[in-house]
Structure formats: structure tokens, C-alpha cells
Amino acid sequence: HVRNYAMGDVVARYKRAQGFNVLHPMGWDAFGMPAENAAIENKTHPAKWTHDNIDAMRDQLKAIGLSIDRTREIATCDPEYYAQEQALFLDFLEHGFVYRKDSSVNWDPVDQTVLANEQVIDGRGWRSGALVEKRKLSQWFFNISEHAEDLLSALDDLPRWPDKVRLMQSNWIGRSQGLNLTFALAGESLGPEDLERGLDVYTTRPDTLFGASFCAIAPDHPLAEKLARTDPALRAFIEECRRSSTTEEAMETAEKKGRLTGLTAAHPFIPGKSLPVFVANFILMEYGAGAIFGCPGHDQRDLDFARKYGLEVIPVVIPHGADAATFTIEGEAFTQDGVLANSAFLDGLDAESAKEEAIKRLEASGVGQRTVHYKLRDWGISRQRYWGCPIPIIHCAACGIVPVPKDQLPVHLPGDVSFDKPGNPLAHHPTWKHVDCPKCGAAATRDTDTFDTFVDSSWYFARFCAPRSQAPTDRAETDYWLPVDQYIGGVEHAILHLLYARYFTRAMQACGHVGILEPFEGLFTQGMVTHETYRNPDGKWLSPDEIRLTGAGSNRAAFSLTTNQPVIIGPTEKMSKSKRNTVDPEDIIAQYGADTARWFMLSDSPPERDVEWTDAGVEGAWRFVQRLWTLVTDLTGIPSPGAAMPAAQPSEAAGALRKTTHKTIEATTQEIERFHFNRAVAHLYELTNAIRKAERALAQSEIETDHWALSEALSHLIVMVAPMTPHLAEECWRRLGGQGLVVDQPWPKAEERLIAEETVLIPIQVNGKKRAELKLAANLAPKDVEAAARAHPKIVAFLEGRKIRKVIVVSDRIVNIVI
Numbered sequence: 001h002v003r004n005y006a007m008g009d010v011v012a013r014y015k016r017a018q019g020f021n022v023l024h025p026m027g028w029d030a031f032g033m034p035a036e037n038a039a040i041e042n043k044t045h046p047a048k049w050t051h052d053n054i055d056a057m058r059d060q061l062k063a064i065g066l067s068i069d070r071t072r073e074i075a076t077c078d079p080e081y082y083a084q085e086q087a088l089f090l091d092f093l094e095h096g097f098v099y100r101k102d103s104s105v106n107w108d109p110v111d112q113t114v115l116a117n118e119q120v121i122d123g124r125g126w127r128s129g130a131l132v133e134k135r136k137l138s139q140w141f142f143n144i145s146e147h148a149e150d151l152l153s154a155l156d157d158l159p160r161w162p163d164k165v166r167l168m169q170s171n172w173i174g175r176s177q178g179l180n181l182t183f184a185l186a187g188e189s190l191g192p193e194d195l196e197r198g199l200d201v202y203t204t205r206p207d208t209l210f211g212a213s214f215c216a217i218a219p220d221h222p223l224a225e226k227l228a229r230t231d232p233a234l235r236a237f238i239e240e241c242r243r244s245s246t247t248e249e250a251m252e253t254a255e256k257k258g259r260l261t262g263l264t265a266a267h268p269f270i271p272g273k274s275l276p277v278f279v280a281n282f283i284l285m286e287y288g289a290g291a292i293f294g295c296p297g298h299d300q301r302d303l304d305f306a307r308k309y310g311l312e313v314i315p316v317v318i319p320h321g322a323d324a325a326t327f328t329i330e331g332e333a334f335t336q337d338g339v340l341a342n343s344a345f346l347d348g349l350d351a352e353s354a355k356e357e358a359i360k361r362l363e364a365s366g367v368g369q370r371t372v373h374y375k376l377r378d379w380g381i382s383r384q385r386y387w388g389c390p391i392p393i394i395h396c397a398a399c400g401i402v403p404v405p406k407d408q409l410p411v412h413l414p415g416d417v418s419f420d421k422p423g424n425p426l427a428h429h430p431t432w433k434h435v436d437c438p439k440c441g442a443a444a445t446r447d448t449d450t451f452d453t454f455v456d457s458s459w460y461f462a463r464f465c466a467p468r469s470q471a472p473t474d475r476a477e478t479d480y481w482l483p484v485d486q487y488i489g490g491v492e493h494a495i496l497h498l499l500y501a502r503y504f505t506r507a508m509q510a511c512g513h514v515g516i517l518e519p520f521e522g523l524f525t526q527g528m529v530t531h532e533t534y535r536n537p538d539g540k541w542l543s544p545d546e547i548r549l550t551g552a553g554s555n556r557a558a559f560s561l562t563t564n565q566p567v568i569i570g571p572t573e574k575m576s577k578s579k580r581n582t583v584d585p586e587d588i589i590a591q592y593g594a595d596t597a598r599w600f601m602l603s604d605s606p607p608e609r610d611v612e613w614t615d616a617g618v619e620g621a622w623r624f625v626q627r628l629w630t631l632v633t634d635l636t637g638i639p640s641p642g643a644a645m646p647a648a649q650p651s652e653a654a655g656a657l658r659k660t661t662h663k664t665i666e667a668t669t670q671e672i673e674r675f676h677f678n679r680a681v682a683h684l685y686e687l688t689n690a691i692r693k694a695e696r697a698l699a700q701s702e703i704e705t706d707h708w709a710l711s712e713a714l715s716h717l718i719v720m721v722a723p724m725t726p727h728l729a730e731e732c733w734r735r736l737g738g739q740g741l742v743v744d745q746p747w748p749k750a751e752e753r754l755i756a757e758e759t760v761l762i763p764i765q766v767n768g769k770k771r772a773e774l775k776l777a778a779n780l781a782p783k784d785v786e787a788a789a790r791a792h793p794k795i796v797a798f799l800e801g802r803k804i805r806k807v808i809v810v811s812d813r814i815v816n817i818v819i
Contacts, residue, residue: 001057002064002585003529003601003611006724007677008488009066010602013723014672016067017747023481025464026061026068028054030077032453033111033127036387040419046387047415050077060585064594065726067743072467076389076456081463083410084472085451086392088459090403091472091511092142100140100401104220104285105380107135112423113384114139116452119496123244134220134242139382140391140449144503148173148374151502160522162608168494174375178204179359181368183215183265183293186274189227190263199223199265199277202288202373206362207354208295210343211316213306215265216258216280218290224279227261234259234279241281256305257281265293268367269344269358280305286377296333303333316343317351379500381452384424386417388450396437396444405438411446424448457497458504461519473513482514483521491525498523524675527610529601531581533570534558541580542567545587572612583613595725596622602724603681624685625728628721631692632714632732635699638707640737641715641745646704654701654709657694660687661713662754668720669747681724687717711736716748757812764789765816771798774815782809789815 012024030050039049054075061068074081092098106115110130114137119126144151152173155166182198199215217224219241228235237259244254258278267273275293282301283292296306297315306313317338318327324341340346345361346354362368382391390411392404404411414432417425426432426448437444459472465481466474489497498520505519534542547558547567558567575582588597600621605611650658664687671680691713698706715736722729722742733742757778762785764772772794776785786807789795799819806818 001061002597003607004488004490004526005061005064005066006598006601007524007526007607007675008486009064009598009726010672010677010723011486011488012067013726013743014747016743017719017723017745019746023072023464024066024068025072025074025467026058026066026070027073027460027464028057028075028077029453029457029460030054030075031082031388031450031456033113033383033385033387036385036419037111037127039387045415047077050075050387063589064585064598067726072464074460074463074467076453076460077387079410079412080468082389082456084463084469085389085456085459086404086409086411087406088472088508088511088513089451089455090392090406091513092507093403095507095511097143097507097510098140099143100138102136103139103141103380104134105137105139107133107137109133111385114380114382116380116454116496131243136220137382139380140393142379142381142503142507144379144500145374145376147503147506148175148376149372150506151376151499152374154502154518158518158521158523161520162491162523162525165491165494165498165523165525168491169499172376172495172499174373176204176373176375178202178371178373179206179362179368180289180371181206181268181293181362183268183275184367185263185265185277187261187263187277189230189261190223194223194226199263199291200289201291201293202371203293204373205295205298205355206358206368207340207343207346207349207351208298208316209267209269209293209358210346211295211297211314212267212275212293213296213312213314214278214294214302214309215275216278216283216292216294216305217261218283218285219279219281220285221279221283221290223263224261227263227279231262234261237279241279244281254281256301256308258305258309268362268365276311278305278309287375288373297329298333298335300333300335303329314342316341316346379452379454379503381455382449383452384427384448385450386413386419386425388453389456390426391447391449391451393447394435394437394444395447396440396442398442399437399439399444402437402439402444408438426450454496454500455504458500459508461501462505462508462514471513473508475513475515478514478516483516483519486522486524487520488524488526490528494525524607526607527605528574529613530572530610531575531583531613532572533579533581535568535570536560536563536565537568541578543580544583574610575613588618592618592622593625593727595728596625599624599681599725602677605678607675607677624688625725627692628688628717628725629728629732631688631695632718632735635691635695635710635714637699638711638714638736640739641711641718641733642739643708643711645708645712648703648705650705650709651698651701651703653694653697654703654706657690657698657709657713659754660690661709661716662750665716665720665748666750666755669750672723677724680720684717684721684724687713691717718742719745719748760812762789762812763814764792764795765814766795766798767819768816771795778812780811782811785809785811785815789817 012022016022035050036046039046106120108115108125108128108130110128111125115125120132123131125132152170152175155170181201181203184198185195219238224238228238258280261277261279263277264274265277267275294302296303296313298317313329315327315329317334318324318341319338340349340354346357359370390413392411394402394404396402414429417429419425421428433446433448435444435446461484462473462478465477501519506517508514509517534547536542546561548561550557558569560567585597600618604617664683667683668680698710718729718732719742729742759775760778762774762776763770772792774788776788786809802819804817804819808816
């Protein structure tokens with residue numbers, strides 16, 4: 001948090017100093033299962049637990065010195081905020097962005113709530129770590145998949161986003177071109193209507209159809225569920241699948257299992273050939289139509305499945321130059337480029353040509369249709385927990401689904417809930433859910449689910465523009481402030497938060513709440529802060545303040561301060577509460593001061609990379625803070641900041657210092673604009689050293705302009721240091737006699753004449769390869785540069801006996817001689 005917020009604060013203070021109107025707010029994403037679980041564990045109410053933690057963190061962030069507009073502070077758990085979130089939901093419902101359906105969901109059996117696909121990591125709940133199960137529940141959904149193409153193509157309009165984040169979103173949306181294919185079915189286990197409907201399959205590889213040896217459907221496919229009603233063994237298999245991992249990544253490594261359905265599918269190209277139909281544990285209902293045809297020769301999952309159940313393996317794509325009669329597939333599927341074989345009319349074609357030909361024939365026969373498919377699924381937002389925003393819907397036996405009237409918002413969370421029973425406290429609250437229907441007045445019930453917390457964090461940036469508005473947004477304010485000019489956050493938000501926020505902004509635009517489609521114009525993803533980990537012999541994690549370190553290098557050891565027993569020093573990892581390898585910022589501030597912590601975070605490494613928190617690194621930052629303060633206190637008797645420059649010519653030393661000062665202004669400005677904070681810090685180090693060196697020569701000078709040059713350098717240094725070390729800078733500014741506060745001072749501007757280079761070093765190339773270099777006066781005419789290059793001794797010797805065809809001169813940059 002210190003690193004992330006320090007970076008944002010530098011940008012806010014820097015832009016403010018440049019004359020921009022800066023909105024730098026703070027809010028608390030405060031709902032969610034972690035707070036609810038922590039409150040239960042600590043035997044307190046989630047509201048009290050959350051607000052106590054907010055108060056503690058607010059105090060810590062104040063100590064860091066963040067220039068935040070605290071009049072705009074919001075917390076997602078405050079009724080003032082979630083009332084407007086409920087109003088947004090009702091607007092989305094009215095405009096067709098929300099719908100409800102029975103759906104197979106990811107169920108966390110420990111947290112007892114639904115998880116989005118993105119919240120399932122390696123088959124486990126992202127918070128609890130429990131193995132996720134599949135269940136059928138009636139859920140609310142946002143129709144994000146209908147906006148997949150727009151969300152994908154608009155990534156090209158975000159040049160100030162990192163390429164890696166745009167690629168991650170592109171891959172998650174997952175656009176592919178393929179074919180919807182309907183297989184004719186046969187079998188006694190289905191009625192005529194289902195058999196006539198056939199089996200729909202989506203495929204991106206219709207070129208491999210001649211290698212098909214089976215079809216498979218997902219365990220929660222409608223056909224599988226229908227067949228399971230009369231097949232106990234199949235029903236048991238489906239239940240087993242639901243208890244296992246549910247993500248595509250986990251299914252890749254799991255054992256491939258299947259169960260025959262008694263159905264067969266007619267091969268669309270080979271008359272009389274039938275493919276057995278399985279229910280298989282590695283098929284996802286969420287992808288395509290929840291069904292595949294298996295081509296074992298060219299898909300590893302299909303091959304593993306075919307080997308397990310003794311199915312045919314026919315290679316239909318073979319390497320260039322291979323013999324179709326002898327080429328075989330053993331333990332590994334062939335997935336490289338090649339040519340078609342064993343495929344009748346497709347033989348000899350490359351894959352792309354074969355796909356086109358197969359699609360053309362299947363469309364002509366009426367069983368296939370070319371289509372574009374997206375992996376992105378609709379966003380399920382219903383969660384079976386207490387500590388979240390209540391969904392403003394009433395269920396009436398007569399009227400069905402009824403929105404809560406807006407004049408009755410917010411639907412407040414009840415304060416008197418019990419966590420004694422497993423499951424959702426709202427569902428078994430004795431009175432809260434019972435309400436009269438707003439339409440007919442009959443007894444009805446509230447929706448007892450709450451929103452996924454990603455709903456809370458998908459629109460907060462718009463609320464910051466007018467946090468006390470009686471509507472979700474104030475259009476005049478959002479038109480003025482949005483889009484967000486600069487977002488700084490971890491790359492872990494690339495898919496969940498950032499993609500959802502982009503969708504939410506489109507929905508808000510359609511409802512008239514904002515006038516933009518993209519919420520964040522600029523995005524910077526900072527690296528994490530890392531630290532060693534420590535464990536006692538029993539495996540319990542220990543925090544850095546619970547251990548004592550001795551020795552160095554291979555003799556380095558750790559001991560528990562409580563027991564004095566040896567402690568295992570583990571790898572350096574991202575700071576996390578779970579591994580207890582965090583450093584309390586209050587301890588650092590108490591020992592070194594907030595500015596030291598900020599300076600270290602900004603100076604130690606490039607901001608996009610991870611930084612390891614070390615005592616040595618912090619002490620180095622502290623030494624700079626002391627050095628700067630000492631420099632200011634040592635320089636007495638120089639003019640106050642802003643004093644007029646005397647008419648007398650400065651000495652050579654003072655002139656050199658002025659050049660260093662203005663080159664530092666130019667370089668530091670450029671590096672902050674590029675988010676190269678560590679490089680900006682390096683330039684400020686150099687200027688500090690230059691001032692100290694010049695002070696010895698200039699402090700005793702009798703030339704007034706020399707003293708003024710020292711004042712200019714030091715005052716500009718303090719203004720440039722201020723965004724990074726604001727407390728120190730204010731004290732230094734006061735000590736120098738500056739007027740007002742340094743935070744209100746304009747950002748210094750470099751004088752062009754002082755940053756212009758008097759000489760430049762120009763490489764000389766011959767046919768693009770460097771052969772020599774010239775040191776020349778800057779801004780020479782190209783003909784003079786060419787003459788100097790031709791006369792260079794190394795070039796004369798190299799070109800002896802050779803004819804020059806052309807000479808290309810790029811002013812002050814390079815000379816290229818073409819022979």
C-alpha cells in the first residue's frame with residue numbers, strides 16, 4: 001500500500017505543481033467474505049470490524065502524508081454508497097444489462113457462496129482455498145458477453161495501457177473463428193424430439209473431422225442431465241464430476257474420465273460411421289455448446305481419453321514430407337503445422353485451406369454454420385453471504401420478480417444477524433426478508449443474495465466525482481473529471497476489476513450516468529513489495545518483528561524472539577498477511593519517518609518491478625533525508641527562494657551549477673512523466689551532490705549571483721523533492737525562507753539556453769556499422785558535419801580506394817556513409 005499510494009501521490013503533487021486541477025481521492029472497498037470471516041473469528045459484527053480497520057488504515061495513510069481530498073472519501077459498505085449502487089442495478093435491469101437464470105455455478109463449500117470463474121484458482125476458492133463444486137442455482141447475471149467484441153476491439157484505443165494487460169484481457173475475452181456443427185444422434189435412451197434436435201458442437205478445427213473417434217458432452221449439459229434421470233450410474237458419475245475441479249486449467253492436468261451415454265453421433269463426412277457419445281469430466285459447459293467431437297491425433301486431452309477407453313486414433317494432419325501410410329501417433333498428439341492426410345477431399349491441403357473447405361461443405365449440407373465465438377462468459381453477481389450490498393429485488397408469488405421502488409432505497413442490511421448457522425444469515429433472518437409486494441401488496445420475500453464485491457469496485461471512480469450526490473452520479477461532474485487520467489494498481493487487477501469496470505462504464509453510459517465508454521485513460525501496474533518469509537519448526541509463519549537475525553551470508557540465521565528457537569528463513573515473496581512477511585508502516589515511520597519510507601519505495605528499483613524491503617535499503621534512504629536536511633541547514637545567508645537574480649555575472653562554478661540545476665529540472669520532469677521514479681530520484685541525488693560540491697566554492701564568494709545560484713539550485717531541488725518527501729520539503733522550504741507552502745509552489749521550468757548542449761558526440765557509420773565518432777559543436781550545418789566525417793583519420797583509412805555513393809547526416813545524431 002505504501003508503494004502504490006506513494007507513486008500516486010507523487011503524480012498528484014507533481015501535476016498540481018504544474019497547474020492542473022487534481023482529483024486525488026480515497027475510498028474503501030469494504031464489503032466481502034474476508035471481512036465477514038474475520039468478524040466471525042473475532043466474535044464481532046462485520047460492520048464494526050470493517051470500520052475499525054478503516055479507521056486504523058486511514059490513520060496510517062495520513063501518517064504517510066498523502067495529498068488526498070478527504071471530503072470525497074467513500075466506503076462501499078456505507079448505505080449512502082450502496083443505495084446508489086442499488087439504483088444503478090435497477091437502471092441496468094431496465095436497460096437490459098441484467099437478467100436472471102438457473103445456472104450451474106462454482107460453489108465454495110467453506111465460504112458457502114458462489115464464485116465467478118475468475119475467482120476459482122486451480123480448482124479452489126480464491127479466498128478459502130476449498131475445492132470448488134458445481135451446483136445449480138438461480139442467479140443474477142450481467143450480460144458482459146454481449147459486449148465482448150466491443151471490449152476487445154476498444155483495447156486498441158488504450159495506448160497508455162501496458163501491452164501485457166491488454167493482452168491478458170484479449171486472451172480472457174478469447175475471440176475465435178470456427179464452426180457450429182450439429183451431429184445427428186441415434187439411441188434408445190432419448191425420445192424422438194431430442195434425437196431430432198441433434199448434438200450441437202462448436203469447433204475451431206473442422207479440418208480434423210476425419211480424425212474424429214468420439215463425441216463428449218459436459219456433466220452439466222442438458223442431455224447429460226436428462227439421461228441421468230434414468231441412469232443411476234451416469235447420475236453418480238455426474239455428481240463425482242461436480243465435486244472435482246471446475247476450471248479449464250485444472251482439467252488439463254486431471255485424469256480424463258468419461259461415461260458412455262448409449263447415444264451415437266453420425267459422422268458428417270463419412271456415411272455409415274457413428275461416434276460414441278460420452279459424458280466427460282474435461283468438458284466445460286461454459287465453452288462453446290458444452291460438447292466436442294474428439295480428435296485424439298491432434299489434441300492431447302482427446303488422446304489421453306482415447307487411450308484410456310480404447311478409441312480409434314487417426315492422424316489426419318501429418319508433418320510436411322511425411323508418409324501418411326506410416327505416420328503414427330504414440331503418446332503425444334501432433335499439434336504442429338502440417339498437411340491433411342487420411343481425409344478424402346481434404347488430403348494435401350494446409351490446415352487453413354482445409355478448414356475453409358470443410359466449413360464450405362458443411363454449410364452447404366445444412367449441418368454447419370460459420371461463427372465467431374468468445375470465451376468470455378456472462379458475469380454472475382449473486383453471492384450467498386451477509387456482508388455485501390443487498391440485491392434490490394422482491395420475489396412475489398403473484399407478480400414474480402419486482403424491483404424495489406427507488407424511493408425505498410437503500411435496502412439496508414439488518415444489523416441483528418446471527419452467524420451460528422452455516423450459510424447466508426440473510427436467508428435465515430426471522431424478519432428481514434419478509435416484505436409486502438410493492439405491486440400487489442401480498443406477502444413476498446426479499447432477494448437474500450448480495451452483490452459480488454466486484455460490483456462495488458466497478459464504478460467507485462464515477463462516485464468520487466460527486467460522492468454526496470442523491471443520484472449514482474452527477475453528470476456535470478463526471479463530464480468534467482472522467483475518464484480517470486491515471487490509474488496505478490497491481491497487474492492482478494488486469495482481468496477482474498479492470499475488465500468489469502470497462503463493462504460497467506458502458507452500461508452507465510447507456511443509462512445516461514456518464515458520457516464515456518472507457519473509465520481509465522492511463523494505466524500503470526506497479527511491482528509488488530517483497531520480503532523474506534520465516535517459519536518455526538512447526539510450520540507457523542512468523543512476522544519480521546518476531547524474529548532475531550544473526551550472521552551474514554551462509555552463516556545467516558534467524559531465531560524466535562519469544563522462544564529463542566531457530567527459525568527457518570524461507571524465500572523472498574510478495575508481502576502478504578497470510579505469510580506474515582509484512583512490515584508495519586507505523587514502525588518504519590516511528591523509527592525513520594514517513595519520508596524515508598516514501599523515498600525508499602520510489603528510489604530502490606523501477607516501479608514496474610518488484611522491490612525487496614531490506615533494512616539496508618531503508619537506512620540508505622534515511623541517510624539521504626539526513627543529508628538533504630544538513631545541506632539546507634548549512635547553507636545560511638543565501639537569498640530566499642524567488643529572489644530576483646542579481647545583475648552581476650556569475651562565476652564559472654556558479655554557471656556550471658546553474659546548468660546542472662536546469663538539466664536536472666528537465667531530466668526529472670521527463671522521468672516523472674514516464675513513471676521512472678527511480679531515475680528521477682537518481683537525478684535529484686546528483687543535484688544534491690552538485691550543490692554540496694558547489695557550496696564549498698560559492699558560499700564564501702563575494703559575487704551576489706553566486707549566492708543566488710546556490711539559492712536557485714536548492715529551492716528548485718526542494719520543490720522537486722516535495723512530491724516524494726513532502727514533510728521534509730516543507731521544513732526545508734521554511735528554513736530557506738520560502739513564501740507559503742512548498743506544496744503550492746509551481747513546478748520549475750528549465751531554461752532552454754542552460755540545457756542546450758554545446759558539443760555533441762556523433763557516431764560515424766559506414767554501411768550502417770559504427771567505425772568512428774566525432775565530437776563537434778552542436779547544431780552544425782549538415783555539410784560541415786559531413787566534411788568532418790570524411791576527414792576523420794579512421795574513416796579516411798577505412799575508405800581508401802573505395803567510392804562513396806551517399807552520405808546521410810542526421811543533425812546532432814549520426815552520420816552514415818554508404819559505399
